[in-house]
């Protein structure tokens with residue numbers, strides 16, 4: 015007898031499981047679980063609960079003796095398609111989808127730590143992640159040390175004592191600082207730490223932290239994975255041992271669940287993510303080179319530019335510079351605002367990784383929660399802008415930037 019309820023019996027796998035399929039093929043095929051109707055596109059199961067053919071079947075489902083969906087907070091067929099597809103692209107043993115990038119970030123660390131534990135993090139990061147590490151976890155007796163992510167000596171000192179979790183954001187938002195993931199993972203594993211990488215800025219296309227030695231990867235799927243400004247979502251990926259020992263119980267009972275509708279949007283988005291990120295990266299490279307040549311700009315931070323201090327490491331661990339860059343204006347916040355207001359194609363927004371090109375003034379918006387001292391330390395001055403390059407034609411974006419100067 016089938017272990018799955020009627021209608022969910024997947025049609026036979028057509029691809030030979032022995033084939034080593036390319037990630038581009040996984041992006042449109044992996045995780046696809048067709049219902050008995052044989053629909054081409056992934057089905058949307060917009061339901062929270064599931065029924066059983068008998069009381070005995072319900073008992074067996076709860077005892078984990080049969081493979082049966084139980085409740086939307088634990089799993090759902092559409093969410094499972096998204097999770098299995100992203101896991102195949104990433105090369106991870108598991109993926110858990112979450113309702114936002116922040117719930118993914120919080121769960122990935124909170125599931126592991128208890129009072130008295132020690133966390134080490136690179137200092138340049140998205141401001142909500144910084145609030146979790148400096149304001150929320152310390153309330154529960156967890157100590158967090160911040161290090162200059164680019165300095166191996168400082169990492170070595172910080173990781174000379176027992177550490178539970180190391181958290182890295184590379185490239186960082188918004189200054190695109192590059193941390194050597196292999197170097198930090200090697201040091202972290204010597205003291206028994208689990209390495210979590212926020213891979214949002216690189217996307218699953220340009221950097222594979224698990225291949226570089228990291229243990230866990232997290233995403234805001236709101237960014238390049240959806241990439242079209244529609245849904246808020248997150249994902250956590252890694253090894254089955256981490257899922258079983260830490261994460262599974264935490265997410266089941268604290269409930270950072272992804273909505274099936276959003277999962278359906280995302281599973282279709284994964285099909286085009288590679289194309290989108292490749293196009294954005296090609297345009298961003300051209301735009302970064304153009305901006306670097308302008309007298310109005312003192313500094314362009316983009317991992318694909320030779321002038322980037324982390325260029326050599328970026329070449330080693332990323333396959334492209336990404337969609338996003340930090341731009342430092344010659345002049346004041348007023349000059350930077352004037353420039354933003356003059357743009358006609360590029361929108362003013364706090365998002366990134368979108369099909370629409372977006373410009374942000376981090377110090378007054380996304381990163382205003384950081385104190386002026388911390389902002390200065392990580393290079394977010396009042397004249398810094400973050401540009402996320404979208405899918406418009408690069409010649410129009412260059413024209414727009416040129417006329418705004």
Ligand SMILES: *Cc1c(COP(=O)(O)O)cnc(C)c1O
Pocket residue numbers: 114115116117119140142143183187212214215233234235236237246247248
């Ligand atoms: C946006 C972002 C997050 C948070 O994701 P949400 O989906 O907005 O909750 C975390 N890390 C980085 C680097 C981000 O850019």
